[in-house]
Amino acid sequence: MSRRQILLLARQPAKAYELFDEMTNGKVYVMEIPHKKGEDGQALWRNEVKRFSAKLEEISGKKITIDKLKQASKVVNEKRKALQRLASLRSADPSPISGLDALLVNQVAFYDDPLRFTAKVNELCDELTERIKSGTGVSEKGSTRILISGSPMAIPNWKIHAIVEGNGATIVGEESCVGERNFASLLDENFSSIAEGMQKIAGRYLTINCACFTPNNDRLTDIEIIAKRVKADGILHYAIQFCTPYMIEATKVKKVADKIKMPFLRIETDYSMEDMGQLKTRIEAFLEMIGKGVKA
């Protein structure tokens, strides 16, 4: 099957928002994301960002000023830096925090007050720094370290983390939108006009490497870099069932794992408890193989 044929297959009509708009009495506003990141795609997204800013001004009755934009940029960047800090502290062996706890922090990032959240994450990171100095971890030094990569895990989706860590391994990173793809890239706060700020904002957001883009080779590079940074012993690729872009991209992620001689397990699942037994068996076997130094 050609790449184009595969992409057309993945192209179900984008209808959920239309239905949701009816269900919410017209509250839905759609932003058109390009599928390619070339000049045309960048121009489309810049326009969409501009249009969105006008919509926000309309519904709020407030004008976006350069001061407000700069202040807002700083707040969001500080949140990203706090999450980056948390991510980097998980590189220690043993990790000072469980994957479950780090995932929870990343999930709460999406709905807590940003200033308070950032302060609390930094407090947590101060404590984790001390833990690292004293060698305090959540599991033993040398226990198996797993990087999860793929579809996002929205709250309260804790399913895979619970299984992996219930087996004594630690998840030391998430290459996902509730994880690295959310906070990896900072906004360049050096802008001197609203127009310049909006361009930088548009540009920054298009650096996020979702599998919805084609090509998406930067995500593969990111996975390799993150796996090395967090000292992963294995990569677990996670796709929500029917999430075609991630399901298809898993094949490419496996090639990266093979290239860097990293054990790789591919999971497709939903939110239900139906496949728990099967998942536990597969994950246990995967962790055992890593523990014995056998490649998956």
Next chain:
Amino acid sequence: MSKDYKQMWSDLEINLDAHDGLLGVLSDAYTNIYLSQKNRPEGMKYFDFVISEVHGLRIEEIVEVKKQGRKVIGTFCVYVPEELILAVDGVCIGLCAGADVGTDEAEKYIPRNTCALIKAFMGFKLAGLCPYVQTADLIVGETTCKGL
């Protein structure tokens, strides 16, 4: 939760009985998965508290800021520029959902073989179980995947 939020939830048109059920299930899951962990950092207590008040205190805060005229913007994917929302004193809330809730209701509208995340946010809304959607003044979706 520390307070009785029934009036607040009722005002937001939440299905109270089903919602109590949901909170019970969530609380049990959290106890089993999170609170059973050994040797957790002290700093996680704040996040435990946030979860214990997931539909309580944070919603109350949001309801208060709405009274000041500030707008609540619900978002799906991570492409929505949070900076712009904050620049108009808005509140940015992620609406992606991670649990099978309202699946039967959602499947009346969308196929069974749609990703669980999409079914979940629809299900939460249709079953009257998401106070965050109820507070949103605008809900922003990006045309990332084609299911959305």
